[in-house]
Amino acid sequence: MEVFQLTIMKPNQVLLAVLTQIGVQLGRVFERSRSEAKLRHDATHDALTKLPNRRALIERMEEGFWPKRRFKLLLIDLDRFKAVNDTFGHPVGDLLLVQVADRLRAVVGQKGFVARLGGDELATLVEGDLDRALDVSHQITMSFNEPFDLGRATVRIGCSIGLCCTDDAASVMELVQLSDIALYEAKRNGGGQTSCYQVGMKEAVAERHSLESDMRIAMGRREFHLAYQPVMTLCDDRIIGYEALIRWDHPVRGLVPPASFIPVAEQSDQILAIGRWVLEEACREAATWIDDRHVAVNVSSVQLRSPRLLEHLISALTTSGLPADRLEIEVTETALIESGEKVSEILTAIRTLGVKVAMDDFGTGYSSLSHLRQLPFDRIKIDRSFVANAMTDQSSMAVLKGVIQIGRDLGVSTLAEGVETKGQLDLLRSLGCDVIQGYLIGKPTRIARQAMAAA
Known part of the structure; x- marks a missing residue:
């Protein structure tokens, strides 16, 4: 037989027990509420910078998009951030992002909104008119002028900004898309600037993507070919070589100008494969020529920065059997600047192979003379x-005379491009220019072998 024991509690004990249970339950509720609040915060904030994240940005824009539509979205992308990561490592890159977030907070103030969307892309919302948004954009750009002290290193970076107004978009997601398109334009034009979305940009990006897609299959379909423009020496009016120029015969678009597809190829890195093909094809063709005429090939900044450029040069020369001194590489000053500090080593390595190097479009940059003094060149174009x-403008005439004289003093051959009239030819001959190229001598043609046979 079981015996049950009944405990009778006094009223104050009952009250204490009830209050204890209430306290326990309230504690659990409070802890659950705090945990849920933390989860909500973590779901809408970036763990590294403590800024709101993409989700929080979208929610914030959704709140204000209808019916007010009074804000501007600024997408911010850091210039040269990858170089910091690659050089100093990701911990230093993370520290840089934290400092960037602090500077952006300082620009927009306590009432402003800044978010990190991921990687090195951030965003801010600006209420007011376009002038207000552009002013904030300018302040952001200027805030990056001061170097970032990261302990192990002090670095300088910039930023590119894409801006779009709510008036241009039908939804929040379209606003993000259009701002991203504007950001792409800012970076495509060199970075360190703000680009406002304009009507037609969306269609232009779609066209570039279509062109890029077509380009990926163009080589396999043999749509590319080379045209050769003759180069003539003025000492005896003899054709001494040809510049190889790429052409694209698109089955639908027709002949696509290089100015339209080369920048797209450079931005998508397809220029490496295309550039290699140009080198191989130009060397193969030149090796069939019956005399010592050289072939000149343009090399982009992307190729100059590639560690595989020398490999491609050696392969093209070896496969074709073309002597190295009959190949000339042309680089623009823009390519030299974009290729960084190691460009001298690269050009020296190319010349060590026996390949000649020419500076193309000389005189159009801000530091042409400096590059000419510091870097090894065989020819100035x-x-x-x-x-x-030159015949109508004194400044152009002065530059023309000066460059030819500099080339003579340095022992570097000078080549004048774009010669189209006999008057220009006579002028260049009288000034002592070594070589000329242009429509007066011959247009670029893909039938170089027949043209040379007749020359």
Whole structure:
């Protein structure tokens, strides 16, 4: 037989027990509430910078998009951030992002909104008119002028900004898309600037993507070919070589101008494969020529930065059997600047192979003379603009005379581009220019072998 014991509690004990249970339950509720609040915060904030994240940005824009539509979205992308990560490691890159977030907070103030969308892309919302948004954009850009002290290193970076107004978009997601398109334009034009979305940008991006897609299959379909433009020496009016120029015969678009597809190829890194093909094809063709005429090939900044450029040069020369001194590589000043500090080593390595190097479009940059003094060149190609204007513009004439004299003093051959009239030819001959190229001598043609046979 079981015996049950009944405990009778006094009223104050009952009250204490009830209050204890209530306290326990309230504690659990409070802890659950705090945990849920933390989860909500973590779901809408970036763990590294403590900024709101993409989700929080979208929610914030959704709140204000209808019916007010009074804000501007600024997408911010850090310039040269990858170089910091690659050079100093991701911990230093993370520290840089934290400092960037602090500077952006300082610009927009306590009432402003800044978010990190991921990687090195951030965003801010600006209420007011376009002038207000552009002013904030300018302040952001200026805030990056001061270097970032990261302990192990002090670095300088910039930023590119894409801006779009709510008036241009039908939804929040379209606003993000259009701002991203504007950001792409800012970076495509060199970075360190703000680009406002304009009507037509969306269609232009779609066209570039279509062109890029077509380009990926163009080589396999043999849609590319090379056209060769003759180069003539003025000492005896003899054709001494040809510049190889790529052409694209698109089955639908027709002949696509290089100015339209080369920048797209460079931005998508397809220029490496295309550039290799140009080198191989130009060397193969030149190796069939019956005399010692050289072939000149343009090399982009992307190729100059590639560690595989020398490999491609050696492969093209070896496979074709073309002597190295009959190949000339042309680089623009823009390519030299974009290729960084190691460009001298790269050009020296190319010349060590026996390949000649020419500076293309000389005179159009801000530091042409500096590059000419510091870097090894075999030829200076004078930009066509000076040739075209020399007979009517004193400044162009002065530059033309000066460059030819500098080349003579340095022992570097000078080549004038864009010669189209006999008057220009006579002028260049009288000034002592070594070599000329242009429509007066011959247009680029893919039938170089037949043209040379007749020359």
